Amino acid sequence: MKAILVIADGMGGRPSDIDGKTCLEAARTPNLDTLAGRGATGLVDPIGPGIRPGSDTAHLSLLGYDPYKVYTGRGVFECLGIGMDVHHGDVCFRANFATVEKVDGGLRLLDRRAGRIASGQDELAAALTDIQLEGIRFEFRASTQHRGALLLRGDDLSARITENDPHKVGAMLPDSVPIDAGDAGSALVAAAVNDIARASFALLNDHPINSKRRQEGKHPANIILLRGASTLPHLPSVKETFGVRGAVIAGGALYRGVGLACGMDALYAPGITGGLDTDLGVKARTAIDALDRYDYVFVHIKGTDNAGHDKDAVAKREFIERIDREFFGPIMEGLDWKSTHLAFTGDHTTPIDYGDHTAEPVPVLFVGPNVRSDTTTSFGEREAATGGLCRFSGSILPMLLNYNNWAPKFGS
Amino acid sequence: MKAILVIADGMGGRPSDIDGKTCLEAARTPNLDTLAGRGATGLVDPIGPGIRPGSDTAHLSLLGYDPYKVYTGRGVFECLGIGMDVHHGDVCFRANFATVEKVDGGLRLLDRRAGRIASGQDELAAALTDIQLEGIRFEFRASTQHRGALLLRGDDLSARITENDPHKVGAMLPDSVPIDAGDAGSALVAAAVNDIARASFALLNDHPINSKRRQEGKHPANIILLRGASTLPHLPSVKETFGVRGAVIAGGALYRGVGLACGMDALYAPGITGGLDTDLGVKARTAIDALDRYDYVFVHIKGTDNAGHDKDAVAKREFIERIDREFFGPIMEGLDWKSTHLAFTGDHTTPIDYGDHTAEPVPVLFVGPNVRSDTTTSFGEREAATGGLCRFSGSILPMLLNYNNWAPKFGS
Numbered sequence: 001m002k003a004i005l006v007i008a009d010g011m012g013g014r015p016s017d018i019d020g021k022t023c024l025e026a027a028r029t030p031n032l033d034t035l036a037g038r039g040a041t042g043l044v045d046p047i048g049p050g051i052r053p054g055s056d057t058a059h060l061s062l063l064g065y066d067p068y069k070v071y072t073g074r075g076v077f078e079c080l081g082i083g084m085d086v087h088h089g090d091v092c093f094r095a096n097f098a099t100v101e102k103v104d105g106g107l108r109l110l111d112r113r114a115g116r117i118a119s120g121q122d123e124l125a126a127a128l129t130d131i132q133l134e135g136i137r138f139e140f141r142a143s144t145q146h147r148g149a150l151l152l153r154g155d156d157l158s159a160r161i162t163e164n165d166p167h168k169v170g171a172m173l174p175d176s177v178p179i180d181a182g183d184a185g186s187a188l189v190a191a192a193v194n195d196i197a198r199a200s201f202a203l204l205n206d207h208p209i210n211s212k213r214r215q216e217g218k219h220p221a222n223i224i225l226l227r228g229a230s231t232l233p234h235l236p237s238v239k240e241t242f243g244v245r246g247a248v249i250a251g252g253a254l255y256r257g258v259g260l261a262c263g264m265d266a267l268y269a270p271g272i273t274g275g276l277d278t279d280l281g282v283k284a285r286t287a288i289d290a291l292d293r294y295d296y297v298f299v300h301i302k303g304t305d306n307a308g309h310d311k312d313a314v315a316k317r318e319f320i321e322r323i324d325r326e327f328f329g330p331i332m333e334g335l336d337w338k339s340t341h342l343a344f345t346g347d348h349t350t351p352i353d354y355g356d357h358t359a360e361p362v363p364v365l366f367v368g369p370n371v372r373s374d375t376t377t378s379f380g381e382r383e384a385a386t387g388g389l390c391r392f393s394g395s396i397l398p399m400l401l402n403y404n405n406w407a408p409k410f411g412s
Numbered sequence: 413m414k415a416i417l418v419i420a421d422g423m424g425g426r427p428s429d430i431d432g433k434t435c436l437e438a439a440r441t442p443n444l445d446t447l448a449g450r451g452a453t454g455l456v457d458p459i460g461p462g463i464r465p466g467s468d469t470a471h472l473s474l475l476g477y478d479p480y481k482v483y484t485g486r487g488v489f490e491c492l493g494i495g496m497d498v499h500h501g502d503v504c505f506r507a508n509f510a511t512v513e514k515v516d517g518g519l520r521l522l523d524r525r526a527g528r529i530a531s532g533q534d535e536l537a538a539a540l541t542d543i544q545l546e547g548i549r550f551e552f553r554a555s556t557q558h559r560g561a562l563l564l565r566g567d568d569l570s571a572r573i574t575e576n577d578p579h580k581v582g583a584m585l586p587d588s589v590p591i592d593a594g595d596a597g598s599a600l601v602a603a604a605v606n607d608i609a610r611a612s613f614a615l616l617n618d619h620p621i622n623s624k625r626r627q628e629g630k631h632p633a634n635i636i637l638l639r640g641a642s643t644l645p646h647l648p649s650v651k652e653t654f655g656v657r658g659a660v661i662a663g664g665a666l667y668r669g670v671g672l673a674c675g676m677d678a679l680y681a682p683g684i685t686g687g688l689d690t691d692l693g694v695k696a697r698t699a700i701d702a703l704d705r706y707d708y709v710f711v712h713i714k715g716t717d718n719a720g721h722d723k724d725a726v727a728k729r730e731f732i733e734r735i736d737r738e739f740f741g742p743i744m745e746g747l748d749w750k751s752t753h754l755a756f757t758g759d760h761t762t763p764i765d766y767g768d769h770t771a772e773p774v775p776v777l778f779v780g781p782n783v784r785s786d787t788t789t790s791f792g793e794r795e796a797a798t799g800g801l802c803r804f805s806g807s808i809l810p811m812l813l814n815y816n817n818w819a820p821k822f823g824s
């Protein structure tokens with residue numbers, strides 16, 4: 001038996017998206033409709049009713065973990081997702097290249113994304129290796145555009161500190177401070193964050209890459225902002241719990257990182273970008289091939305959420321239509337449906353008019369030989385509300401692996 | 413955006429209520445049916461499937477709190493609801509004026525409600541101010557009929573004590589005792605409860621009000637019984653969590669108290685009684701006016717539950733019809749439906765033949781611009797079971813505020 005979990009990020013919508021329909025309802029999705037007809041649909045609250053999920057917490061919950069118990073923050077998944085070797089006790093961060101200016105009394109934020117810098121990040125990252133922190137090992141890596149991740153390793157560090165990203169253009173950069181006064185481990189880490197801010201500005205502000213950016217009228221990437229401080233969570237791996245081996249296929253570092261933290265292998269393929277420009281056909285073929293070597297595959301598709309955050313209903317609808325055609329087309333052809341179960345859902349709702357995550361449940365589809373098929377024959381939020389899976393919270397991966405008779409018994 | 417949450421206490425019913433229908437199903441409710449047609453319906457387990465809720469725990473759960481974590485007992489909500497200033501560490505009680513007689517070996521209960529005393533309670537309460545307790549400040553207030561609330565303030569008090577209400581006519585009054593043997597704080601409070609029982613009998617038994625009651629053939633209100641010992645729970649306010657300001661409109665002290673404990677302001681209006689005789693039109697107008705000053709309003713309607721406890725199916729059905737006409741009539745006219753979300757539900761089922769709370773889920777209705785409308789066009793238990801919200805537990809207020817894009821994100 002094989003299993004495939006597909007999550008389209010932020011897939012859920014609201015009636016305000018397009019003429020009283022959600023983007024998914026408005027999209028033409030013949031393949032998904034066929035799968036809905038063969039299988040069963042329902043609504044899933046990614047974490048729970050009324051809980052507005054982040055992408056990290058939603059994924060943990062959909063993969064079968066209780067985020068209220070295991071979630072430590074986002075940074076650790078970003079570090080894992082860009083290939084860093086994270087040990088228990090390391091403090092991990094999401095990092096942004098940003099633009100600041102020096103004014104009396106400190107640094108003022110001009111651009112949180114340094115003009116969405118698209119080249120030269122690795123050279124800037126190389127310059128940062130000169131930063132020395134007393135008693136703490138420091139590793140920074142650039143990832144896509146302005147994004148990066150940072151890892152601190154040392155004795156008795158704590159992630160209980162405040163971030164130094166003011167999230168608001170024109171605001172002064174705050175110092176990072178320990179959340180619990182008097183805690184030595186968080187005092188060390190807060191001091192390191194503040195040292196990194198000052199040192200990164202000193203090293204980057206006049207860097208040749210930034211001089212060139214200024215000449216071109218672009219914002220310089222002259223500081224590293226840090227947030228999402230977190231340590232490696234204690235997650236029993238899917239292998240430990242279910243006894244099966246899985247792989248994650250995701251363009252976004254966060255999602256690869258979550259998969260890796262759950263014990264999956266990360267697979268790469270050219271053309272997988274984590275954006276609207278991703279090659280969905282490559283993603284499908286990579287998944288189909290991976291099922292020769294793995295028991296299950298988790299495929300993450302990010303573009304739906306990007307279009308939602310961009311408040312672009314047409315882009316979201318068209319991307320859903322591309323998922324149907326370019327991803328599910330090959331999937332329908334390429335899988336052995338006699339011995340495969342598939343689950344498809346989103347990790348939250350991202351309505352167009354709001355442009356951010358909301359708490360409404362998302363539709364979910366299970367298909368395969370052991371699924372009790374229902375009467376739904378199309379895939380959308382309101383049709384799924386009438387489906388045979390009814391409404392439940394999280395745990396999509398455990399439900400999927402259970403159809404393959406891989407779930408551990410609780411009790412006897 | 414604005415939001416309004418309406419809870420009709422004990423609204424749910426059973427087929428045994430009226431000719432195979434619940435009181436709600438049997439009631440003519442054209443306004444609710446119209447709202448159901450515009451919005452979406454479903455079933456909510458106030459706390460969880462199979463859990464038979466109290467009114468206090470159900471309300472905490474519907475307002476988004478986990479009653480298993482935060483609930484300390486009912487007394488504190490009664491004290492808050494009648495306007496007492498409750499501090500952390502105070503021990504609060506629901507109090508009853510009751511009738512006892514002195515017999516060999518103690519006091520025997522004759523009437524738990526002192527003939528549902530309807531006048532003179534404030535004078536009796538004034539007589540109790542003579543009670544002196546060593547090291548403990550004592551405050552008692554009468555509320556409606558036989559009801560009142562009592563607050564004890566002192567160092568290191570504990571609410572872990574047994575009540576002294578035997579709940580059974582003819583039974584001897586038990587002494588209050590600490591639940592945990594050897595605990596000094598609860599020993600103090602149990603002793604205070606016993607002192608108050610003895611002292612209240614001494615002060616009230618021959619009080620002129622009671623002499624007059626005896627002459628009139630009525631039971632004297634000659635003792636204070638205490639139950640629901642509890643301390644102020646640690647509830648993050650709705651303001652803290654969602655950043656918005658709300659008000660509670662409720663005739664019953666308990667419901668005002670729950671709203672106050674969650675950080676709402678309590679609004680009053682003449683004619684709001686917390687009973688079947690309440691002025692539902694005033695309630696609607698008070699809510700509509702309040703939405704000019706507040707982000708959201710929570711309206712509690714008690715009469716449905718009263719009729720259920722009285723096992724009066726006709727009264728319950730007719731009161732539901734009055735809610736539809738006298739409350740929802742003005743609400744449908746008076747709200748700006750382009751920018752308002754409304755939720756309507758009950759806090760539990762109170763079937764007529766049982767006359768007390770049961771665990772079945774209750775119907776719920778959400779309506780407003782961001783609600784994914786469904787195909788239901790009437791409002792009742794069995795129709796709601798086919799609605800687009802399916803079935804879920806608690807969290808009605810978080811779901812409502814999420815529709816207004818006010819929910820905090822968990823994770824990132």
